[in-house]
Amino acid sequence: MSRKIPEKWQSSVKAVKAVQVAFDMDEKIQLAIRKEALEAGFSPSEQIRTILGLPTSKRPKRPRLTVSLSPDDYALLADKYDLTPDQQLEIKKRLMDDLVKHIVEK
Known part of the structure; x- marks a missing residue:
């Protein structure tokens, strides 16, 4: 039995199917990519997508810092x-x- 996905969730289907990839690489390389991202106003993930020639979100993001507090x-x-x-x-x-x-x- 196949269940229909509610209309309001349709736009999330692609995101649900995406797979996060983690890179274990030299700390200097990671730092360089993070610095490039910061200077470009991107997240590290967006910078990696840019380097790889993949599309990035065109929506402007509100720059903010976060911390988790218990x-x-x-x-x-x-x-x-x-x-x-x-x-x-x-x-x-x-x-x-x-x-x-x-x-x-x-």
Whole structure:
């Protein structure tokens, strides 16, 4: 019995069939590709696709940095900023201030 994929998921079919490929190569090569990507405003994955002559996403991407924070991390940061762990938005604001300050003071 073949099940029909819902219409709203049709655009995701190709992505589901894609296979991620990991490259174990010299650290210097990886760093060079990452630097090229950064300078071009690409993700490392997009840079690899460009190098290989494959199509890349034409959608502009919002540049952002990410970090994963556990409940323990929030507790530590809340203590650092004299807040409570559930004040996650305020903690995020303080983190952003610290990151900017770190770069500006260099």
